[in-house]
Amino acid sequence: MAEPRTLFDKIWRSHVVSRQDDGTCLLYIDMHLVHEVTSPQAFEGLRLADRALRRPDATIAVADHNVPTSDRSRGIDDPESRLQVETLERNVREFGVPYFAINDTRQGIVHIIGPEEGLSQPGMTIVCGDSHTATHGAMGALAFGIGTSEVEHVLATQTLIQAPAKNMKVAVNGTLGAGVSPKDVILAIIGKIGTAGGTGHVIEYVGSTFRQMSMEGRMTVCNMTIEGGARAGLVAPDEVTFAYVKGRPYAPKGGAWELALAYWKTLPSDPGAHYDKEAFLDAGAIAPHVTWGTSPQDVLPVTGRVPDPAGVEDPLKRAAMERSLQYMQLAPKTPLVEIPVERVFIGSCTNSRIEDLRAAAAIAKGRRVAEGVRALVVPGSGLVKRQAEEEGLDRIFLEAGFEWREPGCSNCMSMNNDRAEHGERVASTSNRNFEGRQGKNAKTHLMGPAMAAAAAVTGRITDVRELG
């Protein structure tokens, strides 16, 4: 009998074009997602070498980082952002890449629209010049970010040279408590394994918690796999996955659907498959989580207090914590729920799907954004925005004093004009709390969408379970 294989092993092996003695493989890529930040040099490289795009039908482009999220009728004010988007538009025309233009309802964050359009499917290899490509692993695909240097290689050859990763299993079992979201699950995982915990591995998320989770929740979890050190994270495809994919514009149809479905059902890891590393969490013990520092592993349950460097023995780790707290301007032992916020960002490829917006709206409904707080809601795509408006979520947000914006990456890394000013403290549903990412000296606290909405209406970090 054949050796039991993991989901990752199966996808990897079915895409190897050639393998060298040292283990390095040439890997076939099924879907290449392209955005304006990491593609210009790659297209320029093709042009200089007079090369064509290998598979226009397996490539799709969208502008997301540099698009304005308010009043698009005026175009893009910022010259650098405008040039970047115009360059992408010129490149997709010249090379024949399918493109969702800014005024297309399907435009949005690349990692939102891949699953939404049915472009991302189980068993695929999916890459994008963007580290949060890990999101698509929720489909049961091997999806990982590639360096800007690799984008050209994929455009030209539809392959990549890669060394295989090791397998890591993260098992979460049990039912999540009220007010606890998939974002809290991934923050708790990163808190446990650390941002270096998955280095060199592909993480498979297993256990009843993920089986009970919606596809959108799985996307939130897989999205932040990269923050746990691994390039890719995935969830085995199941009936939830198949029901999600079926009927989407780019999903297989008719006989092709039946063939695909039969294949997808062979993908889950075999019983007894080997994992090089394992971690276990109990879902029932996970509380809403919030970050206090400048790395996603600087995370605690919202009921906790800012840690005290004095209690850290390792001098390097103590110095790192002191530096983080100095940047965040937080005193040790401060209860997290006493930290005031000045800005709230609900959006990003982590948390801008319809379920995220519903969760935030449920808290916003009938309440008001606190005095002195500016709160942005940025849907992940035009289709998410339309759906939210059909459900009346936009009215709830607007009546509560939130800003209702056009889709894009927005204040997650602030390459458009959505930026925290004057070192503001931000409650954010995004994925990285690095220094200066949301604006110069901006102090980011990562959390889930309902938690961010709760912070908006109280003006401080709040345990959403207390708002009911």
Added chain:
Amino acid sequence: MIAGRVWKFGDNINTDLILPGPYLYRSPEEQARAVFEANRPGWVDQVKKGDAIVAGFNFGMGSSRPAARSLKNCGVGFVFAETINGLFFRNSVNFGLLAFECPGVSRAFEEGDMAELSLEEWRVRNPRSGETLSVSRVPDELLSIMQGGGIFPLMEARGLIAPRA
């Protein structure tokens, strides 16, 4: 054997520190001037060609941006870290930055030490202490890309693609 003077960094040094977001659309030269401007302002004026970075776990965590190119362009000869983030490592290979995992390295070197690397033996030595550590071996093909200056220079040198202007 290649040798370089050591600059020490901690765990989880991220791509946004190496190549800050506001510089993403600037020239590679301007990007190289911005390396570590938030966490170690002035460092780019101190680092000399061929110097070594010694760091902790998960060096290069973060985004797809060409942060490895910036380190190479500001003169860094090689990077040793306890572990290196996978995406950053790929960029290191493709931009020709020598970046290696080396368990124990952050304890074995102090800032200002020399690091002597032997790729024949896959070892790095600290001449001050006399300590020698194993460097995790990189597959030959990837090493040849790194040493060839990166993926495109190597393919040009092998006549696989036309040289760029």
